[in-house]
Amino acid sequence: MSDSPAVPGIEDLPEQMRIRRDKRAELLASGAEPYPLGAKRTHSLTEIRAKYAELATDTASGDKVSVTGRVMFMRNTGKLCFATLREGEGTELQAMLSLANVGEERLAAWKHLVDIGDQVAITGEVISSRRGELSVLADEWEMTSKALRPLPVAHKDMSEEMRVRQRYVDLIMRPAAQNTVRTRSAVVRSLREQFHERGFMEVETPMLQPIHGGASARPFATRSNAFDTDLFLRIAPELYLKRCVVGGLDKVFEINRNFRNEGSDSSHAPEFAMLEAYEAYGNYDTVAALVRDLVQGSARDVYGSTVVTHADGTEYDLGGQWREVTLFGAISEALGEEVMVRTPYETLKKYADRIELAVDPVWSAGQLAEEIFEELVVDNLRAPTFVRDYPVETSPLVRDHRTEPGLTEKWDLYALGVELGTGYSELVDPVVQRERFVQQARQAARGDDEAMRLDEDFLRAMEYGMPPLGGFGLGIDRLLMTLTGLGIRETILFPMLRPE
């Protein structure tokens, strides 16, 4: 605690910030505390609003209360001052300070020392103003937290950069920003509760991993000093959750962060929340039904309906059975040419050239097919759609298709043109799994830096016997995008940006 600011170059501060620091000093000099330990508070603003909702215009309740809030609006006139207080959840209530009630000295102090953005406590009678505004007519007021920075203008949108960099200001200024956070919290809670109702157990598996695996992506690398070893931030929890299933934890899920060392755009963030779940004796059909039920259940829990209203006012329907297409069926339809898993690379390359797709020479035929799919089809998958049956060389952790050679039992779930999640009939044969890892290692050697690494301990776990298994992953941020219609940077409270 100090009277003198520890900020270097304090004299160089913008005028408005200097003045607010001066007001803080004046409060201290007058014996008041700009940051008191607590405040007198008998009711929340929400409680006052509820309790006096019926109070008639221009009447007094006779009830004395103490309330607190941040000053969002002020109107200082000669002998009667108005201020709009807002509390955490966004409820607002008017405070009125009249010369007759607080006296000349306290009214002058209010006008001189209180700025928009300050947090104050008001004690007085609950009344309704002449205009019918529910108010607390102050007998006394106290500063509860002096703001040293001015809030942005309330009537203009903040720039996107400021909203994201200074999310705390966004949360103060924009109730919709708080709503997004609340919605996210409610969705995650709903998912957890639904899992528990179905007998799933939540586990936490390593974020720091000696070998990154479970997905195709570039990892963040870090280092343990104590163990003198390189570590990776996980790109997926998959290989550890499967170890759990080997151990007899037959129905497990995890909701936690994954990290991928890649750029960010409207649907990608380097750090993102992932749900993964595994169900012994399940397969890609059972987990497709499961993920659909979970998403629809969370929509019902949070919005009361599987038809949700997006930020732009349009309705989006998550209800009913979701459309299912096969990967190669979708490609064939988009190209107007019959494409199968056996279609040779040269033919696919010809089609890729026709649509002017830039082809990376390290891609296999299967990868090329998936790239064509992403180029031609993905944007059009607006309604929730399962895309099924992927080529084996891009699906190293997935069981071979029960009837279609060269394909695996994998689906990707798309909505609004964005991949929401993926689900498998999991590969549980350790001998085949080892072959798949070896194939991935060959791809890595060819220059594919997203190829998976061989995880010997994971194979050892598999060799003890993994039951038939269905699993899926669902991006939490992207689920929120689907439910709200917002971009990923709005669904994440503090998305990564370059340091200022």
Added chain:
RNA sequence: GGGCCUCUAGCUCAAUGGCAGAGCUGCGGACUUUUAAUCCGUAGGUUCAGGGUUCGAGUCCCUGGGGGCCCA
């Protein structure tokens, strides 16, 4: 990784190569019922950083940085 746009007062934005401005905010004043009050007065700037062209650069050029959009 490539292309395009953008960065000016606390915030949102103006300014043909020629005095750096407005609204809100702030400060001082008037006003006992305001809802972005009104009125009078007033303050506030390293125009992202560095370099260049020019009599003169917020503006044109180069390099670097931040942000956004599109493409890969």
